[in-house]
Amino acid sequence: MANQDDQFKKVVSHAKEYGFVFQSSEIYDGLSAVYDYAQNGVELKKNIREYWWKAMVQMHENIVGLDAAIFMHPTTWKASGHVDAFNDPLIDNKDSKKRYRADVLIEDYVAKLDDKIEKEVEKAAKRFGDSFDKDQFLTTNPRVLGYKEKGESILKRMGKSLAEENLADVKALIEELEIACPLTGSRNWTEVKQFNLMFGTKIGASADASMDLYLRPETAQGIFVNFSNVQKSGRMKIPFGIAQTGKAFRNEIVARQFIFRMREFEQMEMQFFVRPGTQKEWYEEWKQARLKWHLSLGLGKENYRFHDHDKLAHYADAAADIEFKFPFGFKELEGIHSRTDFDLASHEKFSGKKLQYFDPELNEHYVPYVVETSIGLDRMFLAVFSNSLQEEDLENGTTRTVLRLPAVLAPTKAAILPLVKKDGLPEIARKIMDDLKWDFSVDYDEKDAVGRRYRRQDAVGTPFCITVDHETLTDDTVTIRYRDTMAQNRVKISELRGIIKEEVDVKKWLMKM
Numbered sequence: 028m029a030n031q032d033d034q035f036k037k038v039v040s041h042a043k044e045y046g047f048v049f050q051s052s053e054i055y056d057g058l059s060a061v062y063d064y065a066q067n068g069v070e071l072k073k074n075i076r077e078y079w080w081k082a083m084v085q086m087h088e089n090i091v092g093l094d095a096a097i098f099m100h101p102t103t104w105k106a107s108g109h110v111d112a113f114n115d116p117l118i119d120n121k122d123s124k125k126r127y128r129a130d131v132l133i134e135d136y137v138a139k140l141d142d143k144i145e146k147e148v149e150k151a152a153k154r155f156g157d158s159f160d161k162d163q164f165l166t167t168n169p170r171v172l173g174y175k176e177k178g179e180s181i182l183k184r185m186g187k188s189l190a191e192e193n194l195a196d197v198k199a200l201i202e203e204l205e206i207a208c209p210l211t212g213s214r215n216w217t218e219v220k221q222f223n224l225m226f227g228t229k230i231g232a233s234a235d236a237s238m239d240l241y242l243r244p245e246t247a248q249g250i251f252v253n254f255s256n257v258q259k260s261g262r263m264k265i266p267f268g269i270a271q272t273g274k275a276f277r278n279e280i281v282a283r284q285f286i287f288r289m290r291e292f293e294q295m296e297m298q299f300f301v302r303p304g305t306q307k308e309w310y311e312e313w314k315q316a317r318l319k320w321h322l323s324l325g326l327g328k329e330n331y332r333f334h335d336h337d338k339l340a341h342y343a344d345a346a347a348d349i350e351f352k353f354p355f356g357f358k359e360l361e362g363i364h365s366r367t368d369f370d371l372a373s374h375e376k377f378s379g380k381k382l383q384y385f386d387p388e389l390n391e392h393y394v395p396y397v398v399e400t401s402i403g404l405d406r407m408f409l410a411v412f413s414n415s416l417q418e419e420d421l422e423n424g425t426t427r428t429v430l431r432l433p434a435v436l437a438p439t440k441a442a443i444l445p446l447v448k449k450d451g452l453p454e455i456a457r458k459i460m461d462d463l464k465w466d467f468s469v470d471y472d473e474k475d476a477v478g479r480r481y482r483r484q485d486a487v488g489t490p491f492c493i494t495v496d497h498e499t500l501t502d503d504t505v506t507i508r509y510r511d512t513m514a515q516n517r518v519k520i521s522e523l524r525g526i527i528k529e530e531v532d533v534k535k536w537l538m539k540m
């Protein structure tokens with residue numbers, strides 16, 4: 028655990044030291060769970076957004092984009108169920124005065140059972156060596172089965188209690204499992220209460236004429252209220268999707284783990300409108316499609332897993348998370364939800380406007396069903412960033428810190444470095460930069476010894492360093508250094524564009540899907 032903590036601390040401090048993420052309003056001691064993206068972070072975030080957008084909108088002829096406003100008519104949130112049901116069950120510890128999400132305390136308890144299973148697997152793998160059959164072990168070992176059964180029954184009971192608003196039973200479960208305050212070990216708990224997560228605000232200049240609004244807690248509703256506008260103006264035929272990226276706001280009770288759980292964050296969501304009765308197939312299809320998108324980035328297949336929900340949100344008939352192995356363990360990265368016709372039907376009811384589709388093949392009108400994919404951009408940033416940050420022992424006994432970002436997402440694709448600051452080398456380096464910047468984001472750096480400059484670029488994830496030296500003056504060649512292998516090749520200046528493009532081309536990466 029100490030190791031995980033250390034690794035996570037390194038991620039947070041590296042993000043600050045190298046200009047990726049700063050705490051919001053830091054000079055005023057910051058604002059809890061609100062962050063700013065700095066010069067490198069903003070590029071990485073933009074590249075992740077673009078990678079998602081291209082895969083989702085550009086590569087699908089039946090998916091179009093949208094950019095709806097953050098402010099929406101307040102009835103939206105009544106119709107969507109957020110006013111009544113967008114609550115977290117919270118519990119306070121009377122001794123430590125710390126507030127927790129009751130469901131998170133219980134889920135953390137179950138995660139510890141999962142850790143125990145992992146440990147049993149590791150022990151058995153050592154004991155049995157090459158003859159170890161993990162699948163067989165997981166399905167037959169009595170201790171593993173016991174942990175699994177216990178975890179499943181706890182989550183089932185919690186899901187049922189939350190669905191029935193039986194908060195007394197949620198507290199009873201915490202007591203039965205002897206869950207203690209993680210900070211102090213105290214088991215002196217208050218009752219469990221519901222807490223609405225939406226931020227309220229007002230629109231209008233004078234107190235009498237003002238109207239109470241909410242900052243949107245998800246981008247999805249901007250898509251639902253525009254369903255008919257987009258369908259008609261784009262002459263869209265079912266099945267089709269509407270995709271959107273944008274800010275969302277939640278007054279999270281447990282704001283922790285850096286940009287994993289923020290109060291202001293960005294979502295990338297796609298609502299896929301389908302014929303009623305086909306939602307199960309599309310749900311399975313999108314689960315696989317989204318996993319493939321993640322795998323295309325090469326962060327390691329073993330770092331992803333599906334988690335099917337027992338506790339369903341008020342709008343869903345099936346839901347799963349794609350979980351990622353963050354430095355603090357497997358946690359939700361993306362949600363895939365079969366939202367039924369809940370949202371459109373509810374907006375029809377509250378607005379009095381028809382939100383239906385005429386299906387020419389069936390010759391009938393219906394309210395479409397919806398399968399949603401929803402990923403937090405900041406969470407995706409954390410997944411990519413934490414997975415890429417590595418410390419490597421070198422043969423000469425030193426270590427180097429390298430951010431092995433997928434090249435397609437790297438903030439800067441190449442750095443152009445004159446070996447020395449004289450003899451005309453800076454001029455050539457600048458000329459190369461001025462030429463390459465039409466196609467790639469590139470950087471110029473002439474300060475310090477070239478070795479130190481390489482290390483600086485490694486630390487921000489730049490895949491290529493291009494060094495201009497005295498040989499360049501005679502034969503128009505430069506050294507190109509590869510971030511991951513540190514290998515160096517001598518190439519013609521005219522070849523640079525092709526070499527970089529091959530490595531950072533979105534097509535090359537998305538083709539892996």
Ligand code: GAP
Nearest residue numbers: 245247287288289292360361362401402403406
């Ligand atoms: N429209 C469905 C929806 O909003 P969700 O599971 O509540 O579903 C979707 O959120 C995704 O948004 C999550 O998988 C996560 O990546 C991201 N997300 C949710 N709350 C977040 C928060 N407080 N901070 C950062 N990302 C968050």
